[in-house]
Amino acid sequence: MKNEQFNNRDFSNEYFLVGIEDYPTDPWGKFKRAVKxxxxxxxxxxxxxxxxxxIRFDIHTVQYPEEKMPIGPRYRAVHEMKRLWESDAERCIGCGLCEKICISNCIRMETKIDENSRKEVSEYTINLGRCIFCGYCAEVCPELAITHGGEYENASDQREHFVDYAAMLTPLDKMKAGTQVEFEGFGAITPHEDERVKKTPLSY
Structure with missing residues (x-):
């Protein structure tokens, strides 16, 4: 490849002019242009x-909100708090890691010592107006207490909209019925996780 073809920058022979008509100035010309x-x-x-x-009858239209599109299990929507299957108690131990790692500073947690000298959560709120649903709080939770569920409708007419701890916690009637799903949302354990663990020689 030689440099002559790069030095010759005259490409005028390959251009062609587009036939653009002049814009009319009189009212009759403007009317004809509009009609044309x-x-x-x-x-x-x-x-x-x-x-x-x-006129087609096979239109794939979802009648929202009666019908909703299915979302993936790893979708990061409104948070959920899980309970223990053995005692129906809250899994949250009040460590505060979710509050510390929250980059939007929307999680507020207050703890106290109960009569058994154990830490318990007295107040836990998440401001959904500030939350960016990054999923860091679900990833850092050591007890798998907080996950992201599938409830993405969080509109409100109040600016101070937040989610209370009691609203996120799994109801006791669902625990008795056994309907709390472990793999439900971002931050939970994925299915068949035990088969993926590679045992070491010192595993016991």
């Missing part, structure tokens, strides 16, 4: 596409 642009073939093609879609 209106009744082109593209207009009728667009009308036919709209009419064809209207």
């Amino acid at each position: 642009r209106t009744f082109r073939g593209e207009l009728f093609v667009g009308l036919w596409v709209v009419m064809r879609e209207m």
Whole structure:
């Protein structure tokens, strides 16, 4: 490859001029231009596409909110708090890691010591107006107490909209019915996790 073809920058022979008409200045010329642009073939093609879609009966339309599209199990929506299967107690131990790692500073936690000298959560709130649903709180939780569920409808007419701890916690009637799903949301253990663990020679 030689440099002559790069030094020759005269490409005027390959250009062609587009026939652009001058814009009319008189009212009659403007009217003719509007009529000419209106009744082109593209207009009728667009009308036919709209009419064809209207008369079809296999339109795949979701009637929201009666029907909702299924979302993935790893979707990061409104948070959920899990309970222990053995005692129906809260899994949250009040370590505060979710509050510390929250980059949007939307988690507030207060703990106290109960009558058994154990730490318990007295107040736990998440401001959904500030939450960016990054999933860090679910990833850092050592007890798998907080996960992201599938409830993505969190609209409210109040600016101070937040989620209370009691609203996120699994109800006791669901625990008695055995409907708390472990693999439910971002931050939970994935299925068949035990088969993926590689045992070491010192495993016991």
